[in-house]
Structure formats: C-alpha cells, structure tokens
Amino acid sequence: MKASDRWTAWIKENSESFFLYARQQCRSESDAKDVLQEALTETWERSGRTLPDRALVFATIRRRAIDLARSMDRRVIRELDFGSAGPGLFCPDFSARDLCHHLSSAVEALPDLLQEVLILRIWGGLTFPDIAKLMKIPVATATSRYRYALERLRESAALTELKP
Amino acid sequence: MKDQDLETLLHQLKPAPLPDDLQSRLSAEPGRSMRARKRKITALVSGLAAAVAGMLGLMILVSSRTRTGSDAVSVGAGQLPAPDERKVVTPRPVSVVKKDSMLLNSRLLEIREYDGELWEISEEEWRDDTLVLYSAGPSQLNATVIRREVVCAPLNFQ
Known part of the structure; x- marks a missing residue:
C-alpha cells in the first residue's frame, strides 16, 4: 500500500474520534479544527514522518488545546460562545432516535473531566494506563472517573426511563 | 442497566x-x-x-x-x-561624506565614592548623523541614530 493510501485509510478510521476529542478540549469548532491539524502534523513529524501512535495524537491534541486556551482570554471566549449552540458532538441515529438523543445529551452534559475520560476510553479506544499518562493522573483516578461517568449517565432520567 | x-x-x-x-x-x-x-x-x-x-x-x-x-x-x-x-x-563603493555627533541630553544618575574619590555617573543622549554618498550617482543617504551612554567621570570641586 502506498504511503498516501495508508494515510487516507488511517485518517478515515481515526479522524472522527480525534476531532471529537479536539472539540471536547477546545472552546470553539474552528479552534478544534486548527488544533487537530497542527497535532496531526506535529505527531507525524515526531514519528519520523510515519503514521503516529493514536495515544500520542490524543496527548498532542490535549497539550495544544491547553496552550491555545492559555494564549487566549478564556473568559472572553466563553462569553462569546455562550448561548450559541454548536453542532452536536455525535451523529444522530434515527433508528434508535430517542435513546441516542438522550444518551448523547447526557454525555455532552457530563463535567469536562468525566467527559474527557469517557471519550478517550470509548471513542479513542485508549487503555486506562494510556489515559492516566495522557491526563497526568493516577490510573485509579482515571478508572474511577470513568466509572463515575457511567454512573452519571445511568442516573440520567432519560436512560432510567428508556431501558432497552 | x-x-x-x-x-x-x-x-x-x-x-x-x-x-x-x-x-x-x-x-x-x-x-x-x-x-x-x-x-x-x-x-x-x-x-x-x-x-x-x-x-x-x-x-x-x-x-x-x-x-x-x-x-x-x-x-x-x-x-x-x-x-x-x-x-x-x-560601480564605486559608497563613501561616508560627513559624520556628526551632538549631545542632546545629559542626566545625572548617581554620585558614588570610590577609592577615596567622588565619581559622577550620568547618562548621556547623543545624536549621530551620518551622510553617505553613492559616488556613481546622485543618491545620498542621511542616517540618524540616537544612542544612550552611561558615562563615569571624577567629580572635581572648584
């Protein structure tokens, strides 16, 4: 397989989860796009111009998003973004419309730290040691945050009413 | 669940x-x-x-x-x-035609005693004007640089 084909296949397979994480980390959609592109370029270079490790990409997205947030007045950004609902984090699945809608709303309503662990675990496919290393927290904390996130989702009124 | x-x-x-x-x-x-x-x-x-x-x-x-x-x-x-x-x-090289320096300002910073003698430390502001002429043509360039220097001089009482 040619290098360009490998890249295309790799991007097709992973870009949506990378972008999901970038959006979770950034305060605006356009920032998430820039952060993702820069993170991919950086990790590609750091990996000797080959396909980078997924955990490294997630870690770079996180670092770049933090750097970006530090370089801007976060308060101003929040005020600008307040009230302007962006596109949803997930694709609506109309075959299971209600459950999907409630679940995605519940995920979006999770506190940032819980949401981050959940995204990295479910859609990023990272292990708890990887997540712990990336977030610079103990593995036990990563695991407990994940459990707590599931607990919060389970407790959400919509899910208790809509048991499959 | x-x-x-x-x-x-x-x-x-x-x-x-x-x-x-x-x-x-x-x-x-x-x-x-x-x-x-x-x-x-x-x-x-x-x-x-x-x-x-x-x-x-x-x-x-x-x-x-x-x-x-x-x-x-x-x-x-x-x-x-x-x-x-x-x-x-x-083409001939450029030649410096005129170079002038003018003291614009002097400001006393400190008077300090050293080795039994009083010294005056002051900051001087100079303006350096340089006129450069290109010998092969009518072009000329006048460059002005403002520079500051700290000067240390013995203080003499008369």
Missing part, C-alpha cells in the same frame, strides 16, 4: 463526521502538504530574488549609462569610440 449495556450503547453513538473544509485539509499526508507549501515558498522567494536582482541590474545599468553619457558629451557625437573601446564603468 449494566456497565456493559451502557458501553454498548455508547459505542453505538458515532462521532459527528468531519466538516468538509477540515476533511480537505487532512486529505493529504502532512509531508505532502508541507512539501507543497515549501515549493510555494521557494518559488515565491526565488521570484522575489529575481525581481530584486533585476532591479539592481537596472539601477547599475542606469547609473553606468549616466556616466557613459557624460563621457560621450565630452568626446563628441561624431567621435564615439568603438563598442569594444568603451570604458567599462564599475
């Missing part, structure tokens, strides 16, 4: 697709887009270099023509030298 069921449901949620503009930005591998960008930059730089070289060449040509023109007048229109006999005029 068990954890496994909930995880299965979560896995069924697909992340939103990439916006079209981002998709196109990520379509080529970074090296390829970087190489393309480098090629563009190289082309731009070489274009600019060529333009600057052309301008310099034109300036040299114009200045040498001015000189050969004055020579031609002195020789006379009917006695123009053959092309191979024409004097080749090489």
Whole structure:
C-alpha cells in the first residue's frame, strides 16, 4: 500500500474520534479544527514522518488545546460562545432516535473531566494506563472517573426511563 | 442497566463526521502538504530574488549609462569610440561624506565614592548623523541614530 493510501485509510478510521476529542478540549469548532491539524502534523513529524501512535495524537491534541486556551482570554471566549449552540458532538441515529438523543445529551452534559475520560476510553479506544499518562493522573483516578461517568449517565432520567 | 449495556450503547453513538473544509485539509499526508507549501515558498522567494536582482541590474545599468553619457558629451557625437573601446564603468563603493555627533541630553544618575574619590555617573543622549554618498550617482543617504551612554567621570570641586 502506498504511503498516501495508508494515510487516507488511517485518517478515515481515526479522524472522527480525534476531532471529537479536539472539540471536547477546545472552546470553539474552528479552534478544534486548527488544533487537530497542527497535532496531526506535529505527531507525524515526531514519528519520523510515519503514521503516529493514536495515544500520542490524543496527548498532542490535549497539550495544544491547553496552550491555545492559555494564549487566549478564556473568559472572553466563553462569553462569546455562550448561548450559541454548536453542532452536536455525535451523529444522530434515527433508528434508535430517542435513546441516542438522550444518551448523547447526557454525555455532552457530563463535567469536562468525566467527559474527557469517557471519550478517550470509548471513542479513542485508549487503555486506562494510556489515559492516566495522557491526563497526568493516577490510573485509579482515571478508572474511577470513568466509572463515575457511567454512573452519571445511568442516573440520567432519560436512560432510567428508556431501558432497552 | 449494566456497565456493559451502557458501553454498548455508547459505542453505538458515532462521532459527528468531519466538516468538509477540515476533511480537505487532512486529505493529504502532512509531508505532502508541507512539501507543497515549501515549493510555494521557494518559488515565491526565488521570484522575489529575481525581481530584486533585476532591479539592481537596472539601477547599475542606469547609473553606468549616466556616466557613459557624460563621457560621450565630452568626446563628441561624431567621435564615439568603438563598442569594444568603451570604458567599462564599475560601480564605486559608497563613501561616508560627513559624520556628526551632538549631545542632546545629559542626566545625572548617581554620585558614588570610590577609592577615596567622588565619581559622577550620568547618562548621556547623543545624536549621530551620518551622510553617505553613492559616488556613481546622485543618491545620498542621511542616517540618524540616537544612542544612550552611561558615562563615569571624577567629580572635581572648584
């Protein structure tokens, strides 16, 4: 397989989860796009111009998003973004419309730290040691945050009413 | 609901697709887009270099023509030298014609005693004017630099 084909296949397979994480980390959609592109370029270079490790990409997205947030007045950004609902984090699945809608709303309503662990675990496919290393927290904390996130989702009124 | 069921449901949620503009930005591998960008930059730089070289060449040509023109007048229109006999005029270097320094301001910073003697430390502001002339043409350049210096001098009481 040619290098360009490998890249295309790799991007097709992973870009949506990378972008999901970038959006979770950034305060605006356009920032998430820039952060993702820069993170991919950086990790590609750091990996000797080959396909980078997924955990490294997630870690770079996180670092770049933090750097970006530090370089801007976060308060101003929040005020600008307040009230302007962006596109949803997930694709609506109309075959299971209600459950999907409630679940995605519940995920979006999770506190940032819980949401981050959940995204990295479910859609990023990272292990708890990887997540712990990336977030610079103990593995036990990563695991407990994940459990707590599931607990919060389970407790959400919509899910208790809509048991499959 | 068990954890496994909930995880299965979560896995069924697909992340939103990439916006079209981002998709196109990520379509080529970074090296390829970087190489393309480098090629563009190289082309731009070489274009600019060529333009600057052309301008310099034109300036040299114009200045040498001015000189050969004055020579031609002195020789006379009917006695123009053959092309191979024409004097080749090489541009001469610029020469500094005038250099002036003027004290603009002096400010006492401190009086300090050292080795049994009083010293005055002051800050002086100078203006340096330099007039540079290009010998082959009428161009001249006047450069002004403001500089500050800390000066230390013994203090003498009269």
